[in-house]
Amino acid sequence: MSTSLLNRYAEVLLWALDTARKTPISKEDMVLVRYHAPALPLAETLFDKLLERGAHPIPRVVLSPAMEESFYGKGSDAQIGFHAPGEKEFFLSLNGSITLHAPESLTHLAKTDPSRIAYFARSRKPFKDILDERDARGQFGWTLCIYPTEELARQAGLTLEAYEKQVFNACFLDMENPVEKWQSILEKADRLKSWLNSLDVQKFHIEAKGCDLLITPGDQRKWLGLSGHNIPSFELFISPDWRGVEGTFYADQISFRSGHKVSGVRLEFAGGEVVRARADEGEKFLHQQLATDTGARRVGEFSLTDKRFSRINCFMANTLFDENYGGEWGNCHIAVGSAYADSFTGDLSTLGPEEKKALGFNDSALHWDLVNTQPKTVDALLHSGKRIRIYENGLFMHP
Known part of the structure; x- marks a missing residue:
């Protein structure tokens, strides 16, 4: 450089x-x-x-x-x-x-x-x-x-x-x-987060060729993103109540982790935990990682990236970039393992271990992002019974 x-x-x-x-x-x-x-x-x-x-x-x-x-x-x-x-x-x-x-x-x-x-x-x-x-x-x-x-x-x-x-x-x-460009992206992301946080969501429904997954955001949650924790970072994400995750998730992106290559990961969730896990490559490593501790089989993060923000348009063999992939269809990813307490809407200094547990914030030594870049839809199922589309084919559907 x-x-x-x-x-x-x-x-x-x-x-x-x-x-x-x-x-x-x-x-x-x-x-x-x-x-x-x-x-x-x-x-x-x-x-x-x-x-x-x-x-x-x-x-x-x-x-x-x-x-x-x-x-x-x-x-x-x-x-x-x-x-x-x-x-x-x-x-x-x-x-x-x-x-x-x-x-x-x-x-x-x-x-x-x-x-x-x-x-x-x-x-x-x-x-x-x-x-x-x-x-x-x-x-x-x-x-x-x-x-x-x-x-x-x-x-x-x-x-x-x-x-x-x-x-x-x-x-x-x-x-x-x-820096000026990053600040402008941050302001746009803040508007999207405000919209997402205004929705009274009971569950999110993610559908793609290999995915049919229900995510429960849980109580006292807010969407985060562009917090400065990663460069680059275009994703908007939430740490859901792990107990409300049901269905299947497929990661079409290759993942390099701890000196291992893993591809074609398929996870099936029931009762909030992975009950079946397969991979086209690196399946033994996948199972070993999911056995890290009790929380390793649970979801700590759910994320979506709007392709209008990201200029990343190819596989980069690095999760930091691949979880922010824009490309043709944007991406979504889940992380098995630890949650981000920042997703709590209250005073973080009061959120102790017992409070986190009661709210369904997952705890683990593991945090592994698994990325899907297929065309997809994400619907919000509101407590009112209404169903609205919040994301389709790489774009947030902000009204």
Whole structure:
């Protein structure tokens, strides 16, 4: 990336982090910058800009593919579940996190026992809970992005140049002032969220060639989107009451997760839980992930993307981009695993574990987005008995 592109990307990420928090990052705030080695140029640019703000940037390089293979292949339970001294205190003081995803391999853990990966996820959940609680109190915010690599381009079936162009266009880095563009998209999304939140919905009905799914939004819920948590992000989503999910969902998008490739996922829900799961590729890994914990077989998120927002028009081999796919028909996705408490309409600081459980907010160490890009319709079944169409073939049907 050129210096100008790096600067624009960094400015967009800092805007996203500020948007994800109740107040912008300020002097003395601690901000974790996690990155794969190929993303070093962007990490350096962010480091510099955070220093200019008076914040304390804390850079950390994530494990290389070889390190991950060793870790999950040779690590004992004690080693995989190890927490370094001071780690809890670190997360209790952290104000922000920016993750730069730039993988050098997407399939290096294909022969690794998936239960080892699930064990690690469970061991880290206490830190996730700490950050979720700080986020609810307005003391923490996070965002993430990708930095183009040869591996991402290869797995997506694109040249590196074509892949980079998709990233630049999706994030509006080809514009002189991308932050201004993101702000305008945010304002349009806010109008759509206001409309969706005004509807007294009992259930959503999603129909596509491989999908026939009922989602119950639940009590005290609101739609979210463009919160700054992801760049790019065009989706509007809700964390539903997991107990009211019934029917079938099909993910036609390939998913790369924890060094594994999974395609053609078909999930059947009854009583709010996955009762049957199949995949054309990676089925063993799918079953292992769904066995992570009790909540891994339940839905934590339901999402729709309007194709008028997104400039992403091809498979990118990265969930961040693929869950925001615009293309010809837009997309919808569900996430099995943890819910977003931000979807609660009340005061987040009062939403404790028992309250979350009572409202049907799912809890899990897993959060796995599974994407469908087929032509589809989504109807809202209102408590009044009326049925209205809210989404069709990639477009929200805002009156």
